[in-house]
Amino acid sequence: MNILRGKKAAYYTLGCKLNFAETSTIGQQMEAAGVKTIGNREVADICIVNTCSVTEVADSKCRQAINRMARRHPGALMVVTGCYAQLKPEQVAALNAVDIVIGAEQKGDIPHYVAEALARRSQDLDVVPTTHKHTTVRSTADIRSFHPSCACGERTRYFLKVQDGCDYYCTYCTIPFARGRSRNGTIASLTSQAEEAAKQGGKEIVLTGVNIGDFGKTTGESFIDLLRALDQVEGIKRYRISSIEPNLLTEEIISFCAESRAFMPHFHIPLQSGSDEVLRLMRRRYDTTFFAKKIAEVRRYIPDAFIGVDVIVGMRGETERLFAESYSFMEALPVSQYHVFSYSERPGTKALEIPGIVSPEEKHERSRQVLALSDTKLHTHYNIYKGQTRPVLLEHSRKGNVLYGFTDNYVRVSLTTASASKSGELDNTIVPICLGEWNAAGNALTGQLQNLI
Numbered sequence: 001m002n003i004l005r006g007k008k009a010a011y012y013t014l015g016c017k018l019n020f021a022e023t024s025t026i027g028q029q030m031e032a033a034g035v036k037t038i039g040n041r042e043v044a045d046i047c048i049v050n051t052c053s054v055t056e057v058a059d060s061k062c063r064q065a066i067n068r069m070a071r072r073h074p075g076a077l078m079v080v081t082g083c084y085a086q087l088k089p090e091q092v093a094a095l096n097a098v099d100i101v102i103g104a105e106q107k108g109d110i111p112h113y114v115a116e117a118l119a120r121r122s123q124d125l126d127v128v129p130t131t132h133k134h135t136t137v138r139s140t141a142d143i144r145s146f147h148p149s150c151a152c153g154e155r156t157r158y159f160l161k162v163q164d165g166c167d168y169y170c171t172y173c174t175i176p177f178a179r180g181r182s183r184n185g186t187i188a189s190l191t192s193q194a195e196e197a198a199k200q201g202g203k204e205i206v207l208t209g210v211n212i213g214d215f216g217k218t219t220g221e222s223f224i225d226l227l228r229a230l231d232q233v234e235g236i237k238r239y240r241i242s243s244i245e246p247n248l249l250t251e252e253i254i255s256f257c258a259e260s261r262a263f264m265p266h267f268h269i270p271l272q273s274g275s276d277e278v279l280r281l282m283r284r285r286y287d288t289t290f291f292a293k294k295i296a297e298v299r300r301y302i303p304d305a306f307i308g309v310d311v312i313v314g315m316r317g318e319t320e321r322l323f324a325e326s327y328s329f330m331e332a333l334p335v336s337q338y339h340v341f342s343y344s345e346r347p348g349t350k351a352l353e354i355p356g357i358v359s360p361e362e363k364h365e366r367s368r369q370v371l372a373l374s375d376t377k378l379h380t381h382y383n384i385y386k387g388q389t390r391p392v393l394l395e396h397s398r399k400g401n402v403l404y405g406f407t408d409n410y411v412r413v414s415l416t417t418a419s420a421s422k423s424g425e426l427d428n429t430i431v432p433i434c435l436g437e438w439n440a441a442g443n444a445l446t447g448q449l450q451n452l453i
Contacts, residue, residue, distance in 0.1 A: 003118050004111060005034035010044035010073055012065050015052025017242050018208045019082060021159035023050045024151025026081075026110055033111040044073040046114055051082035051092075053178055055344030059084055063095060070097035077117055081107055083178035086143075093135040101137045104179060108147045143180025146218065150193035150205075156395035156405075156428050157240075158202040162190055162226060163209030167217075168245075170272075171283050171350040172315060172343060179210050183218040191229045198235030203428060204393055205230075206240045213248025224252055231260045237430055238393060238408070243268040243310070246294045247285045258301040265302045265409045269294070270310035274329030275322040278315055281354055288329050295333055306381060306410035307335040311370055314343040314363030316354035323366055331373060336381040336410075338374035340367050382411055382445055385435050389450055392433045394426050403427065404444060411435065412444040 009030055013023040026048060027037060038044045047069045051062040062084045070078060081102040085092050089101045100117055102110060117136060149161040163184040166176045194205055207230075209215070215223040230239060239262050244253075246269050257263040269291075273279050276287045286294075298305055311330065313323065330338065342363040345352065358366075385407070392413050394405040400420045405413050413433055417423045426449075433447035 002034075003115050003122070004030070007035045007045040007118075008038045008042060009035045009046040009048060010038050010069065010076070011048050011050070012069055013050045014058065014062055014065060015050075015054065015083065016208075017159055017206060018161060018164075018210065019050050019052060021149045021151055021161050021208050022082075022107065022147070023048070024159070025147075025149040026050070026107065028151060029108075029111050030114070033115070035111070035114075044076045046079065046118075047073050047076045048079045048081070048110070051080060051084035053083040053087050053174060055341065056346075057342075057344060059088070062092075066092075066095055066097050077114065077121070079110065079114060079117075081110065083175070086178045087174055089137045093137050098135050101135060103137075104143045105145055108145070144183070146183045146185055148185055148189065148193065150197055152197070152200075152202060156393065157204045157206055158197045159208050160190065160193060160197070160205050161185075161209060162207050163212045163215045166211045167214065168211065168285070169283070169350075171281065171354070172312065172346065174346045174349060175210060177348065181217075182211055182214045184209070184215050184221075186219050187221050187226050187229050190226065191233055194230055194233045194236055198233060201428060202236065203430060204238035204240070205236055206242050208242045211245060211248075212241065213244040213253075223248070224250070224256060227253065227256060227260070227263065231262050237262060239263045240266050240410075241268070243270060245270065245285070246291050249294060249298075251297055254298055254301045265305040266308075267298055267305060268308040268310075271330070272310060272312045273315065273318070273322075274311075274326035274333075275318070278318050278322050278326065281317045281351075282312075282315060283350070292329075292333065295335060299334055304385075304409050306337075308337045308339060308410075309333070309335050310339045310341065312341050312343050313366040313370060314358040316343065316351050316358070317356040318343075318358055319356065327369060327373070330370065335377060337378045338370055340370045340374065342367050382438075385409075385411055386437065386445065387435065389432050389434045391430050392447065393430045394428070396423070396427045405433075407433075407435070413447040414439045414444040415447045415449060417449075 011023050011027055013020050049066050052058040077099050078097045079100045080092050080098050085101045086104050092098055092101045100113055146164055152158045165180040165182045167182045169176050213223055215226055271291055272282055274288055390407040392405040392407050394403040401417045401423050403415045403423050403426055432450040434450055436446040439446050
């Protein structure tokens with residue numbers, strides 16, 4: 001692949017933490033093949049866009065990102081992968097800027113396909129200018145492979161992909177079609193990747209996947225055994241579980257995290273609706289009584305845990321009465337934050353068979369209400385810890401002598417140091433910080449560095 005040597009690439013990622021982890025891995029593969037990542041104001045020879053397709057809005061953002069990249073890097077080879085490319089390859093291929101569409105099964109071969117396309121382009125130019133652009137679509141058929149990924153990109157935290165795919169088929173969701181059936185790496189391979197991250201200076205790892213609590217389907221292992229093995233990796237000070245289904249978050253997992261060396265008091269648990277009737281329409285695998293008991297279980301074992309919760313508003317069949325029921329349930333839950341999504345019609349999903357469409361205006365209003373509730377919950381969580389000293393993993397900032405980081409229980413902290421050099425010394429370190437008032441931007445608590453032991 002000598003044709004790649006000396007080329008420069010630009011990367012753009014949309015969607016979840018899993019996509020960001022996979023983009024970082026793609027970047028590493030390209031670098032190993034001789035491709036450099038562009039610097040500021042440089043123009044790329046290759047653009048790679050890793051897409052999301054969780055909603056129609058996400059599809060639109062992907063198209064906008066592709067066109068924006070094409071304007072920013074004229075003449076670059078445009079490569080599109082990810083869920084949008086997997087679900088709607090023809091639609092992606094029809095975009096004028098796109099040269100290659102790569103399905104999920106072919107992600108590991110991106111450098112090869114890029115080299116192949118660049119060689120073909122070179123040959124075309126050597127003969128006669130082409131009058132028609134031909135977009136190559138690399139197979140988007142059945143997805144069976146598990147492609148490992150553990151990368152940090154430009155972040156302090158590493159993202160370790162432990163699982164991919166989903167067997168749940170909720171009525172509103174296309175992710176099983178985009179990502180395939182549930183599958184995973186082995187515990188041995190994942191602990192090896194964590195050890196490598198530690199050698200590279202990583203302090204914190206976020207476990208990512210589509211349905212990570214389902215870990216073990218392809219290897220006969222269990223998620224709790226994975227957690228126990230990762231907890232033994234020297235050098236990694238923190239782990240966070242990015243998202244886990246409530247029916248898969250067992251009491252054994254919660255109690256382990258409460259006592260473990262490195263797993264943080266932090267859970268992200270999708271609820272989707274606080275109405276049992278809507279949960280049935282969604283074909284979720286629990287009801288509100290079960291969910292409330294699960295939250296209470298977390299609070300019993302880990303009282304100061306940060307608990308983030310996903311919610312969908314405006315699902316087909318969600319009447320005003322059912323939304324009010326859902327809101328009342330959410331209001332009473334002792335959680336830390338709600339991540340709110342408006343329901344989006346997705347082709348091929350069972351939700352399209354449900355009567356009772358919610359208008360865009362009503363979706364917007366319901367989203368506004370839950371976001372306001374979330375803001376109240378988040379402020380309550382942060383305010384509890386004002387005046388406390390907690391360990392914070394600091395990470396670099398582009399603002400000179402200002403560092404940002406998170407406490408063990410996911411309170412965002414801003415720390416102003418005496419100089420940029422002092423900030424450099426503290427980057428990627430875990431230090432005790434006394435939490436103060438809200439900063440001017442209202443997105444973090446200010447912090448005062450305490451004496452290091």
